Amino acid sequence: MNGESSHARKIFKGKVEGLTERKPEAELVKSSSIESGTLLVKDGSEDAMDLDAGSIEHASAESNVKASLFKDCIGLCPFSRPCADVEVVSRDDDGNSSGCSQYGAMPKTSRPLSYTETRRMSNLTASRHWRAAPISKSGGSFRTDWKTKPRFRNGRTSYSCQRSQKIFPFKKRKFFDQSTLPPSDGAFHCEDIFNSSNKRTNGNDMVSATEASSSVTGQHASLDSRDCNVKLSIKSFKVPELFIEIPATATVGSLKRTVMEAITAILGDGLHVGILLQGKKVRDDNKTLLQTGISEDDKHSNLGFMLESRHAKMMSPPHTKNPSNLPFSAPGGITRHTTSLMLQAGISHASSVPAETNFSSSVGSDLGAVCSLAKASTTDKMSDSRALVPVPAIGRGALSVVPFNCKSMHPEFGQRRIRRPFTVSEVEALVQAVERLGTGRWRDVKLHAFDKANHRTYVDLKDKWKTLVHTARISPQQRRGEPVPQEVLDRVLAAHAYWSYRRQLVKAEV
DNA sequence: CTTAGGG
DNA sequence: CCCTAAG
Incomplete structure (x- = not known):
């Protein structure tokens, strides 16, 4: 036929x-x-x-x-x-x-x-490499596992839908600055700190941990003068907005995967943690918490963490006059960089499969990631079959949790495809x-x-x-x-x- | 765009 | 998995 x-x-x-x-x-x-x-x-x-x-x-x-x-x-x-x-x-x-x-x-x-x-898109998307310096190939040069490259952090991510063993390709750069910040995971870490009574809701720690990519900036810092440790409870991180485009016929599972992939890509390299103290960004990474004032047992210290686009500064100048192209207005908050990205979920798959059970290899097809800036201004060729989902408009539902950062996925920076081991x-x-x-x-x-x-x-x-x-x-x-x-x-x-x-x-x- | 190989 | 020289 x-x-x-x-x-x-x-x-x-x-x-x-x-x-x-x-x-x-x-x-x-x-x-x-x-x-x-x-x-x-x-x-x-x-x-x-x-x-x-x-x-x-x-x-x-x-x-x-x-x-x-x-x-x-x-x-x-x-x-x-x-x-x-x-x-x-x-x-x-x-x-x-x-x-x-x-x-x-x-x-x-x-x-x-x-x-x-797809390939073409990929190519467009990958114009620049950020490949880390090649590590010495010990002995034989045949590398069977291409992921072993230096770029990814060993999966300590904590996505709810991520399989325990699967290591997601997180890029390894200095994701966090040495001292002041809580170690990876996008959330808290120090157990000693965490198991204190600070937790607001019992049992919620896990939840918040797995939803680290959520949208709220936590801010309570209290000082435990006894041991001089600063106890922090970051409820969740606020991340840049995410803009997703996916066929209306796509399955919920594929939407999840698409979002997941977007998040992954973003976290892979485009973000870094920022600290906000009393509304001001704490720039000096070398200062101690004491010096900075973070350690003060002050309820009003108003400490906040945020995930910000790593390339934001570099990018902002040239695009200052473009906001009009954005389908949504930038909130303009200091703590958020409104960026956008369009993801094309692969195809709607007839078979509906619970996405939770298998994530890694299922991460939606090659999503060509393109900045909506470009997309929006050029064509709507895709709008006919794909539904635009302006996340912000959806409200605070599940989708609002979707962060979005164009920078990290921006064509200009090239995004290495995620590794997908052959089954x-x-x-x-x-x-x-x-x-x-x-x-x-x-x-x-x-x-x-x-x-x-x-x-x-x-x-x-x-x-x-x-x-x-x-x-x-x-x-x-x-x-x-x-x-x-x-x-x-x-x-x-x-x-x-x-x-x-x-x-x-x-x-x-x- | 495809192949074939090196990286 | 990426990049590229050759077809």
């Missing part, structure tokens, strides 16, 4: 050899199921991987050596397993809904945001796709197995394959991350060998 044709068009458009006369997916599926156990794609393409006897014969026809090689390879690789076609639909829903689906089972409707588009099912999908398509056609791999996974680019897939091959070669003890079944890794090696050989073969023939 419509979807199918569009998809077909997509495929045919490719300049991939052998695809010229390719049958539509539906056909492929059919032949696939019919020839159980055979890795089809029989379009006469040389790229097609067909490991049934026929193809072996075919190969052997070219050279005896080839034949033997093939046999070796085949004996090793279980390519011919009659597995279902796997397509990773969208990790946005992570393991839950995700997974595999028959090609035919999932209508190939046009994607709301094409991979390419085993994704790996399987990838492996299967490569088994049949080969290692030199990442775009096709993407289209076939990760069409719906907007956050997986073909480059990602290529990279993943690279690491997979590496992983498969090293000892299991050296592997990290969710363990990939050895069987799958074996397939990786087999497929890699197979296609490598194939390549050489082709090269030799030319």
Whole structure:
């Protein structure tokens, strides 16, 4: 139908050899199921991987050596397993809904945001790198875990929806200034301080902790003269406003994820803690609390914490005359930097999955982050299908909690995509796709197995394959991350060998 | 835009 | 995961 044709068009458009006369997916599926156990794609393409006897014969026809090689390879690789076609639909829903689906089972409707588009946006968004100085690669240079880069703080964040183990990519910079501020977590820390009677509501500490991104600035500071410790209870932080754009058809879960991602991105680098004492910002980080007056046991000290945009100062001058473009007026409070950002949630996923249970890998598709300044003034192309949600207008509901900071996500500063480790099912999908398509056609791999996974680019897939091959070669003890079944890794090696050989073969023939 | 590789 | 030189 419509979807199918569009998809077909997509495929045919490719300049991939052998695809010229390719049958539509539906056909492929059919032949696939019919020839159980055979890795089809029989379009006469040389790229097609067909490991049934026929193809072996075919190969052997070219050279005896080839034949033997093939046999070796085949004996090793279980390519011919009659597995279902796997397509990773969208990790946005992570393991839950995700997974595999028959090609035919999932209508190939046009994607709301094409991979390419997404990519383009990403590229636009990432013009500048803030990559930290490369750390010395101890020993081997193969880094399987790209996140190990210096930029992220080890997840001590405290989002309610964040999984315990999952470490979110928080950038590591001096998020807080050495002494005066309570350590990370966007909230309080010092246990000794905290377990004092200062807490207003019992049991609320946890709540406030997990809602650190909320909107209120706490301000009570009392001095415990006995031990000279300053007790602080920061109810919550007020963060810059957030502006989110998401399709009305998106699920609540995806909204949550979108917001979460926005917050994460913001906290990742764009913010720093500011301290307000009696309405005045405390700038000198080296002064002691005593010197500053924070320690005074004064009810009126009016101490406040705030999260402010790290780049605010740098940015403000050039934009001073732009506020008119903002869909909302800047509150103008000292403690808040009104910035905005538009997030395009990926797509509305038919499958509704409780977002709470799986967050990390589900963090909404690649959200192209663009400053609404730019967006608002240019076009409303998206307004037709996406609902604008001016957070401030929603009131103090859940949405009002959404902070927003354009600076940190601003294209100018480039935002590294969040790390999204491949799940085993994704790996399987990838492996299967490569088994049949080969290692030199990442775009096709993407289209076939990760069409719906907007956050997986073909480059990602290529990279993943690279690491997979590496992983498969090293000892299991050296592997990290969710363990990939050895069987799958074996397939990786087999497929890699197979296609490598194939390549050489082709090269030799030319 | 895709690939292929280095970083 | 990013960046880029080559196609």
